[in-house]
C-alpha cells in the first residue's frame with residue numbers, strides 16, 4: 001500500500017488543497033502533518049495568530065478524520081520531522097503547497113533537495129495565491145511595482161478552478177496540538193470568531209448575500225459591518241483565494257446588477273496577491289524598506305509614546321478606538337489600520353517596523369505579506385505607496401468616516417457622552433461640555449500625545465530630507 005505525507009502549512013482546508021488532493025488521488029493512505037517549525041530565519045508566529053492556529057488545527061483534524069486522514073502535529077526542525085514521519089509511516093512521497101517568503105522558500109528548497117537525494121519524492125503545488133508570483137509580469141518581463149497595472153493584468157488571467165475535497169471513510173478523531181496552553185486573554189477573542197473551513201465558507205456566503213452590495217461605499221466606514229472579515233481565514237488557508245474568486249464569479253452570473261460591488265471586492269482580494277508578489281520578489285519586506293532611500297530616515301526613539309499608541313491611549317479617539325479594537329478582537333478595520341499606522345509613522349515619527357511588530361503579535365490575520373507590505377505602503381517606503389507628503393489627519397478622517405462617532409463610542413466608552421461635534425477631538429471641547437460628559441482631559445481621557453499640525457510638519461521635514469538627499 002503506498003502512503004504519502006501532506007505537510008500542511010498555511011493551507012488548513014480540505015477543498016481546493018492541491019497537495020492533499022494529489023496525495024489522495026495517487027496513494028492509498030495519506031497522513032497529514034503540521035510542524036511548529038524551529039528553523040533559522042523563520043519568523044515566530046504572533047500570539048493572537050497562534051491562538052487562531054490552535055483552533056484551526058483542531059478544526060481541520062476533525063474534518064480530515066471524516067475522510068480517514070490523521071493529522072499529526074509536531075514541533076522541531078521540519079526536515080527531521082518529515083524524515084521521521086516518512087520512516088514511521090513507511091511513506092515515499094511528501095506533498096506540500098508552496099509558500100513565498102524568502103526564508104521559507106530557501107528552507108523548502110533545501111528540504112526538497114535533501115529528501116530527493118535520499119530517494120523520496122517531493123511535490124510542491126500552487127494553492128495559496130490566485131497566480132504564482134513569477135507567472136505575472138510587466139510588459140518588460142519585470143515584477144510589478146504598481147498595483148493598478150498588476151490588477152489589470154491579473155483580471156484577464158485564467159484563475160485555476162478550485163479542486164474538490166478528497167473523499168474517504170471516516171476514522172477516529174484524536175485531539176491535536178495538545179501542548180498549547182490557552183492564554184488568559186483568549187476567551188475574549190473567541191466571542192468574535194468562528195474558526196475553520198466551514199466557518200470560512202459560511203462567512204463568504206453571508207458576505208456575498210448580505211453585504212457585498214454595500215461594499216464599495218461602506219468599506220471605509222469602520223462602524224459599518226460590510227467587509228468580508230475573511231482575512232484570518234485566508235491567513236491560515238481555511239479558504240483559498242481561488243475559491244473566493246470563483247464563488248464570487250458564480251454569484252455575479254446569478255446577480256448581474258452586483259457586478260460593480262463584486263469587482264471592487266475582487267480588486268481588494270488582488271491586493272493580497274500583490275503583497276505576495278512583493279514578498280516573493282523583494283528581500284525580507286518585514287525589515288528592509290522597498291524604497292531603499294528610506295533606510296536613512298531618522299526615526300524617533302520614543303518608547304513612552306509607542307506604549308501609549310499600543311495601548312490605545314494617545315488622546316486621538318479614532319486611533320485609540322482602532323488599537324483597542326485590535327487588543328480586544330485581534331482585528332482592526334482597514335481604514336483604521338491606515339490611520340493608526342499613519343499616526344505612528346508620520347505624527348510620532350516612530351519606525352514602521354515597531355508598528356508592524358505590534359500588529360504581528362496582536363492580529364489574528366497577521367500575514368507575512370500583507371502586514372509588512374501595508375505598513376510600508378502607509379509609511380511611504382513601500383512600492384506604489386502614497387507620496388510621503390499626503391499625511392492623514394486622524395481627526396478629519398474620523399469626522400469623515402465615523403461622523404456620528406459610533407465606532408469611537410464603542411471602543412472608547414469614557415468619551416461616549418460627548419456630542420458628535422467633539423467626539424473626534426475631545427481636548428477641543430469647551431469645559432462645560434466636558435464637565436457635562438464627565439470627562440477630565442489628562443485624567444479620565446489622555447491629552448493628545450502629539451500636536452497634529454506640528455508633527456505633520458516634522459514628518460514633512462524628515463521625509464523631505466531623505467527625498468532631497470536621494471535626488472542629489
Ligand SMILES: Cc1cc2nc3c(=O)[nH]c(=O)nc-3n(C[C@H](O)[C@H](O)[C@H](O)COP(=O)(O)OP(=O)(O)OC[C@H]3O[C@@H](n4cnc5c(N)ncnc54)[C@H](O)[C@@H]3O)c2cc1C
Nearest residue numbers: 227228229230231268269271272334337366367370371374
Ligand atoms: C497597516 C496595515 C496592516 C495590515 N496588516 C494586514 C495583515 O496582517 N493581514 C491581512 O490580511 N491584511 C492586512 N492589512 C490589509 C487589510 O487591512 C485587511 O486585509 C482587511 O482589513 C481585512 O478585512 P476583510 O477581510 O474584512 O477585508 P475585505 O475588504 O473584505 O477584503 C477581502 C480580502 O482581500 C484582502 N485585502 C483587502 N484589503 C487589502 C489590502 N489593503 N491589502 C492587502 N490585502 C487586502 C484580504 O485578504 C481580505 O481578507 C493591513 C492593512 C494596513 C493598512
